Structures are given as structure tokens and as C-alpha cells.
Amino acid sequence: MDGNERTDGTEGPVADITWLGTPEGHRAIAEAGALPDTEAPGAVARLRARYGGHAAAALTQVALRRAARVKFGADAERWLYTRAGLEQATRPAVAAHRAATYAAAGARTVLDLGCGIGTDARAFLDAGLDVVAVELDPVTAAVAAANLAPAVAAGRARVVTGDATALLDGLWSPGVSVFADPARRTGAGRTWNPADFTPPWDWAVGLLDRAAATGGVGCLKLGPGLPYRLIPEGVAAEWVSHRGDLVEVALWAGAGAGLPAAGTRTATLLDDAGAVHRLVATDTTVPGREPAVGTVLWEPDPAVIRAGAVDTLAALLGAGRVAEEIAYLVGDPAEPADAGAPPAGAGAPPADAGVEPTAFATAFRILEVLPAREKVLRAWVRERRVGRLEIKKRGVDTDPAALRRRLRPSGPYAATLVLTPTPDGARALVVERAERTSPPPSRS
Numbered sequence: 009m010d011g012n013e014r015t016d017g018t019e020g021p022v023a024d025i026t027w028l029g030t031p032e033g034h035r036a037i038a039e040a041g042a043l044p045d046t047e048a049p050g051a052v053a054r055l056r057a058r059y060g061g062h063a064a065a066a067l068t069q070v071a072l073r074r075a076a077r078v079k080f081g082a083d084a085e086r087w088l089y090t091r092a093g094l095e096q097a098t099r100p101a102v103a104a105h106r107a108a109t110y111a112a113a114g115a116r117t118v119l120d121l122g123c124g125i126g127t128d129a130r131a132f133l134d135a136g137l138d139v140v141a142v143e144l145d146p147v148t149a150a151v152a153a154a155n156l157a158p159a160v161a162a163g164r165a166r167v168v169t170g171d172a173t174a175l176l177d178g179l180w181s182p183g184v185s186v187f188a189d190p191a192r193r194t195g196a197g198r199t200w201n202p203a204d205f206t207p208p209w210d211w212a213v214g215l216l217d218r219a220a221a222t223g224g225v226g227c228l229k230l231g232p233g234l235p236y237r238l239i240p241e242g243v244a245a246e247w248v249s250h251r252g253d254l255v256e257v258a259l260w261a262g263a264g265a266g267l268p269a270a271g272t273r274t275a276t277l278l279d280d281a282g283a284v285h286r287l288v289a290t291d292t293t294v295p296g297r298e299p300a301v302g303t304v305l306w307e308p309d310p311a312v313i314r315a316g317a318v319d320t321l322a323a324l325l326g327a328g329r330v331a332e333e334i335a336y337l338v339g340d341p342a343e344p345a346d347a348g349a350p351p352a353g354a355g356a357p358p359a360d361a362g363v364e365p366t367a368f369a370t371a372f373r374i375l376e377v378l379p380a381r382e383k384v385l386r387a388w389v390r391e392r393r394v395g396r397l398e399i400k401k402r403g404v405d406t407d408p409a410a411l412r413r414r415l416r417p418s419g420p421y422a423a424t425l426v427l428t429p430t431p432d433g434a435r436a437l438v439v440e441r442a443e444r445t446s447p448p449p450s451r452s
């Protein structure tokens with residue numbers, strides 16, 4: 009128990025959170041947020057005089073709301089947080105996508121087992137589903153209860169404080185759907201070892217079978233680096249990237265419209281406009297293709313790479329791999345717009361002249377192909393008067409930041425180099441993004 013906590017429950021972190029969820033608590037947070045300097049002793053003292061021991065909690069929420077803007081945008085102001093809960097919270101666009109998947113599959117009630125501050129629970133509610141949210145940590149559960157209060161009042165949500173592994177049987181009913189986002193942290197920080205997950209890995213995986221067997225949908229959210237060998241046979245895995253950041257792998261079980269099919273590997277790309285681009289990995293192998301001046305280099309989204317869908321994408325684009333195992337693709341520039349093949353991927357970005365649009369990869373035009381030798385590259389940087397140098401690489405043992413320093417960029421132009429193995433040896437490709445409108449560096 010916290011040193012300040014009284015046994016009657018009127019003080020301490022849980023009481024603070026419950027109070028912050030009241031109209032008086034909202035006022036205290038608003039006043040704390042309006043202070044020009046939250047560290048100034050006079051201002052804080054005034055807040056304390058009005059709100060007593062809860063003043064510190066109001067100030068903490070102001071700091072957490074500021075930190076939350078990156079993830080939650082304007083909605084950050086409507087929520088309460090714990091620091092760990094904020095760090096572990098699902099990005100709202102990703103939670104909304106997941107909730108839409110449950111809703112489309114016919115789920116009606118979701119048990120959110122380890123709900124944290126309630127980000128996924130809130131998305132389920134917004135998608136029209138009812139929620140039973142279980143949280144082990146009492147302070148975090150109080151935060152979830154405050155964040156879900158309108159739905160709790162409307163009888164659409166319950167927040168239960170306790171151990172989901174002990175409570176599960178009492179909460180289960182036929183047809184119910186489940187979601188778990190196990191905490192992947194220990195006292196020492198983030199853990200990649202499933203043996204350290206809470207609730208435990210074996211129990212969480214068992215939820216998938218149980219949900220599917222009783223007519224519900226089951227989903228586990230895990231870190232995108234989850235070793236492939238841990239993905240149970242027959243389970244669908246969906247790697248999700250949001251604005252190009254690979255954020256999670258979701259393991260799905262159950263039957264219903266729009267659920268990824270059993271055993272499949274899918275890359276799902278989301279943006280803030282609500283566009284969803286899905287690519288299911290197929291058993292395809294594409295031939296290699298030499299990078300040449302005038303061809304297009306594609307860098308697949310990290311979700312495509314992790315889902316093992318690079319060759320599937322290459323086949324869609326009519327491209328080949330720059331080298332075996334290397335996730336750069338080489339393809340031809342597109343035919344003129346009226347004669348071109350249909351774009352790869354629904355809702356793809358607008359076509360850039362000469363490059364096939366796809367949401368699943370970033371396109372670069374290859375302007376030059378150089379030997380990947382430092383002396384050659386230093387001379388190139390000097391001759392082209394390149395001052396801003398971006399270096400990308402795959403499959404070569406180079407530290408881009410250290411190489412950039414050694415190449416001593418100086419001058420008015422910007423350039424991008426891509427270091428990659430090719431069947432003829434390592435190469436440095438001078439490329440420009442296909443969307444780019446500014447001219448490439450001068451060759452004179």
C-alpha cells in the first residue's frame with residue numbers, strides 16, 4: 009500500500025483516480041493545466057489549498073495528457089492515464105481497426121482480459137460491441153473505469169479489478185469473444201520472452217482455441233517481433249503497421265466475415281484517414297532482378313516484410329528481388345497511365361508519373377549504380393556537392409551514420425544512397441523517391 013493510503017479507501021492512488029473522474033476532478037485537472045508553471049510553488053500551493061491531497065494527482069494527469077498527445081491527438085485531453093498504461097496503450101487507429109474486425113465478424117461482447125487504461129475496450133465500444141474489461145492492477149483498473157464511465161453507466165461496459173486467469177470461467181459464456189494484450193514488461197523493462205508475459209503466454213494462447221470452439225472470435229495482440237515458431241498452427245497472424253511503423257502482430261482465431269483465414273500471414277497497413285490495405289502472403293517465389301539505371305527500387309513496408317509477403321508483393325508489381333533474401337525489389341517503370349496495369353492495392357496513393365502506385369512499398373527511381381566502395385562514394389559525394397545524405401541499407405554490414413560521417417557530405421544538394429548486395433557484389437544505388445518533386449543533385 010502507498011504510504012499515504014488510508015484503509016477506508018478515501019485516499020491513495022485509487023481514490024485519487026476515482027476522484028479525478030468526477031466533475032470536481034475534471035475542474036482540478038483543467039486548473040492544473042492552465043498553470044503557466046506547474047513547478048512554481050505558489051501556484052501549486054493554491055491548487056493544493058483548493059483540492060487538498062488530490063492536487064498532486066491532477067498535476068500528474070496534466071503531464072501525462074501532454075505526453076499522450078503524440079499517441080491520442082486531441083482525444084488525449086479526455087482521458088486519464090498511468091504512465092505504464094499510456095506507454096502500453098494501443099494506438100487508436102490500430103485499436104479501431106481491430107474492433108472493426110470483431111464487429112464485421114459478428115462479435116457482440118468482448119472480454120478484454122488485461123485492459124490497461126482501456127484503449128482497446130473503448131474502440132470495441134465505439135464499434136458497437138459490449139465489453140467486460142478485466143484489469144489486475146487496481147490503479148490502472150480505476151483509470152479504465154473512469155475512461156469507460158459513460159459506457160459503464162449505459163450498461164454496455166463493466167470494469168472488473170482482478171486476475172483474468174482466475175476470473176475467466178465466471179465471465180465466460182457461449183459465443184463470447186475474447187481479446188488479450190499481455191503486458192510485455194518486467195521490472196527491467198520490455199521483455200521479448202513469452203515466459204515473462206502477463207497474463208501468461210500459454211493461458212493467452214489457450215483463449216484462442218476456447219473462443220473459436222464456443223463460437224466467438226479470439227485475438228491476441230503481441231509485439232511484431234514475436235518469433236514465428238511461437239505462432240500456433242492454424243492461427244492467422246496479422247502484422248499491422250500504422251503510418252509505416254510496424255506496431256504489432258495480432259493472432260486471430262474463430263470464424264466470421266473478414267477475419268483473416270486460418271493459418272494465413274497478412275500484412276495490414278493503416279493510415280489515420282482510416283484506409284486499410286491488406287496483403288496476404290502467398291507461396292510465391294520471384295526471380296532476381298539486377299538494379300539498373302532507369303528501373304524502380306521498391307522498399308516494402310515493414311509489415312509486408314515481417315508477414316513474409318515480399319515475394320507476393322513482387323509478383324503483384326512484376327518486380328524481382330535485388331538479391332536472395334534481401335527485401336528490396338527491382339521493377340520496371342509503369343507504362344503511361346492509360347496503358348498501365350491496374351494499381352496494386354486498393355486505395356493506393358495517387359500515381360506518380362512513371363511509377364506504379366502501391367501502398368505496400370516506397371518507390372525510388374534508380375539514378376545511378378555505383379560500387380559500394382567508400383573511396384568511390386566519397387568522390388561521388390564531393391563531386392555532386394551533396395550536403396544532406398540519406399543512407400539506407402539491407403544485407404550489408406555497414407553503420408549508415410558512421411559511413412555518412414566518413415563520406416563528409418558538404419554542399420547544397422540532397423541525395424539518397426541505398427547499399428545492397430546484388431548478384432554482382434555490393435552496390436550503392438543513387439535513388440530518388442518517386443514522389444519527390446525537387447530536382448536530383450546536379451551532375452555537373
Ligand SMILES: C[S@@+](CC[C@H](N)C(=O)[O-])C[C@H]1O[C@@H](n2cnc3c(N)ncnc32)[C@H](O)[C@@H]1O
Nearest residue numbers: 096097098122124126127144171172189206207
Ligand atoms: C499491454 S497492457 C493492455 C493495454 C490495453 N490493450 C490498451 O491499449 O490500453 C496489459 C495489461 O494487462 C494487465 N494484466 C497483466 N496480467 C493480468 C492478469 N493476470 N489479469 C488481468 N490483467 C492483467 C496489466 O496490468 C496491464 O495493464
